[in-house]
Amino acid sequence: xxxxxxxxxxxxxxxxxxxxxxxxxxxxxxxxxxxxxxxxxxxxxxxxxxxxxxxxxxxxxxxxxxxxxxxxxxxxxxxxxxxxxxxxxxxxxxx
Numbered sequence: 001x002x003x004x005x006x007x008x009x010x011x012x013x014x015x016x017x018x019x020x021x022x023x024x025x026x027x028x029x030x031x032x033x034x035x036x037x038x039x040x041x042x043x044x045x046x047x048x049x050x051x052x053x054x055x056x057x058x059x060x061x062x063x064x065x066x067x068x069x070x071x072x073x074x075x076x077x078x079x080x081x082x083x084x085x086x087x088x089x090x091x092x093x094x095x
Contacts, residue, residue, distance in 0.1 A: 001019075003016055003018075003019065015042075023044055024044065025044050029044060029045070030044070030045040030049055030050060031043065031044055031045065032044075032045055065077050
């Protein structure tokens with residue numbers, strides 16, 4: 001399948017709906033661009049890549065817990081977070 005696409009202002013291109021549908025690409029998805037000679041290849045990246053990027057951003061910002069010595073320690077930490085969330089929601093609703 002060959003489709004002609006126009007390069008617009010600021011180097012923007014629009015991937016036609018037929019191609020996006022065929023590739024399963026939607027708004028917000030990530031594409032990896034590779035250039036070999038005069039050929040540009042766009043490869044859809046999986047949701048795991050997005051989640052990994054979010055996780056790395058959390059780590060860099062210090063939004064993490066652990067390491068844990070046991071599964072029980074992990075569960076206790078999760079329970080504390082859930083309790084804190086519920087308490088915050090209850091306080092917000094009372095105002």
